[in-house]
Amino acid sequence: MQIKPILSALRRHKAGTFLIAMQIALTLAIVCNALFIIHQRIAHLSEPTGIDEPNIFVIKSEWVGHPDSARVDAMIREDLQVLRQVAGVQNVTPSNSYPLRGSGWDDSVKLKPDQLQDSSGATIYFADQNFIDTLGLKLIAGRNFRADEIGHMDMRYRLAPPVVIVTKALVQKLFPGEDAVGKTIYLIGGPGTIVGVVDLLQAQSVERWASDFAYRSVIIPERLNISLGSFYIVRAQPGQLDSAMHAAVKALFAQNPRRVINDDDGVLSFSDVRSRAYESDRGMAILMGVISVVLLAVTAAGIVGLTSFWVGQRRKQIGVRRALGATRRDILRYFMTENLLISSGGALFGVLLAIAMNLWMVTRFEMHRLSLTYLVIGAVMLLLLGQGAVLAPALRASRVPPVEATRSV
């Protein structure tokens, strides 16, 4: 195929060529960035929590009146007893929070008591000896808490547990390459010795502000007694989640009716927790997907429209070429190559535009740098789209009969 005649023909259609190329460039820039946003959001919402999600549900029970700390602790222990008896319940633990909850107690961790800068941020989970089993965490070093290590505290006390369990991610930050068991970390109230390390336990917030310490969690062997209420994390036996959720609430009210368990978010299965935590990310990903599809469709329609016009305009030339011996295939190839040239130009410019757009978004919207893969995928996609869109008009052109050359000269 000779490129030169195509180029000289395009030179006579500067406006149309420029329009198609610009449209492809802009579409490429937007689709690349939209795909990248989709990928980021999906990657974000598929981050693992590290817990046995299908079998876990969470009860938020609030106390009526102002019970004091000792009374709250007694009531929590009674509740745990009751929940343990419920059919379908495998294990239960009291806590102040759970992964993906959205907010809770985050704290700073230091390696020395007089250190000025924090060594890391961390999510604080209050727990008893059943926490690891209930959440289905994997203990990779050291040991679990013993029952006699579990204390209780209210908000007034300083956070200084004698022993703590931490996540691998926190160990990697604080003691890279070392064995952390037996080492001491300093929380806001004082030192604690690491007795165990769990593999993975996500923070309670997945918002951007918490991303610095996403998997750095500290598990504290205390029941946190707040007069407002507390969370019970329950692990149901496989397949019995729904029945256990209903039975658990009933049993709690039978045991002690002086409590509030909200209808809408008092009892949440972990899949509800997950979908609540990522609602806006999912919405944004879907929106970007829709925008990309519509954009590609609009661009394809534009190419079809303009190429159809060109074919109509050049019927005579096509007839002449056919009369001079060009095959149908030659005509088809002519229009396909023409589109490929325009699309390539557009895609080249589009790649630059996509990078520029991404750099601008990095400064304004807390985005990451676009990776090369997206540019390649986007460019290939648009080249294919162009070829697909041009196919119908090009086929029509190839069917122009040679006799056209003799008409209306």
Added chain:
Amino acid sequence: MFGYYLDLAFHSLRRNRVLTALMVLAIAVGIGASMTTLTVVHLLSGDPLPGRSQTIFYPQVDADTKNKDDHEPLDMLDYQSAVDLWSAGRADKQALLVQSMVRLNPGEAGATPVLTMMLSATTDFFSMFDVPFRYGGPWSAQDDQARARVAIITDDLNQKLFHGENSVGRTLRLRDSDVRIVGVLKPWRPSPQFYAVRGGRFADGDTSDFYSKPENIITPFFTGLDINDGNFQQFTCWHLPDKPGHLQNSPCAWVALWVQLNDGAKAAAYRRFIADYAAQQQTLGRFSHSGNTRMRDLMGWLDFNGVLPGDVRLQAWLAVAFLVICLLNMVGLLLAKFLRRSGEIGLRRALGASRLAVFAQFMVEAGTIGLLGGAFGWVLTLLGLWLIRQQPVAYADLAHLDVPMFLVTFFAAIGASLLAGFLPAMRACRVVPAWQLKTL
């Protein structure tokens, strides 16, 4: 002539329906997408107190002993500073504000208690922010001082508890205290919930919660502190408070103060006043530094907090880029359509039509496409806003098309299509008649 051109335009549009449909659709989709997002931007970035916002200010002093003069002061005030500034009464109006979660026992027997947000404010809150009343009215300044057990509820809560009847005089049980209802608000939905905006600079653009609905229950400031003692959340503390939830005399920032200053001189005087207050507190040893005072006006404070959510801004930019692509698309199609009629143009020109007349004819045709696209675009905008209302964001219920944006939709559609038609029409009117006539 306009009527004739319109006639010609419709004739031409009917001649190639597929191409016409493509163009109308391109305009409609572009307008639909960009008007949906621009409407959201318009609704979320408006002035919540039009005409008055420049007289409303948010004073800040910095009691944080760990902070320094070259850092922004904390977004809220500590209790003592807030009450000191408020009781000095130097502003035309002033309101202390704090929010807390409270347990509400509906008076009716058998109803289960619910947790709801309570706003505790001093009485100027209502007049300063133009809060509309359906029944009753605000409490008095004496009620503020006397810690009267009174409350004002929103229309929402009144519908829920009292089926919209006049509930003034009825009693609500908040935690363990009875409060008497003295007023019921009309539906009131400030956008954003400006008086509760704070901490936006730490949110990284996740600011949609600034568009939440107002709290259901409003009590006098000090009354609220009494009845919900122990349940107050700090914005932040620089040392651990002795008793969590009870933050009076604690090293914590948790109270907001809003003031109204009716002219520039008063504003300047108030700036001096808070600077003097900070200096005085430093000499008393309570502040560690005193140069760190601020007083932004309402819109300045909203700006500082970057209230418009990052996702909304991103969507708006994308939608506008989307419209540009749709327009490029339309330019291409119009170019094709107009130049295909070169013969017709040549004939008109040969019969005496001026270039301007040809230009006008094609612009009318482009405008007609814009009008049709605008109509479909309006439908798509309504659909888009409906989709936004289904989203789980705090501002979902705000997403409605108002009259200005409705008009903008049509003007934007027609304007965009005229813009798109300009280049093709220019090309069309430069067609050389003789050449075209030769090939007829």
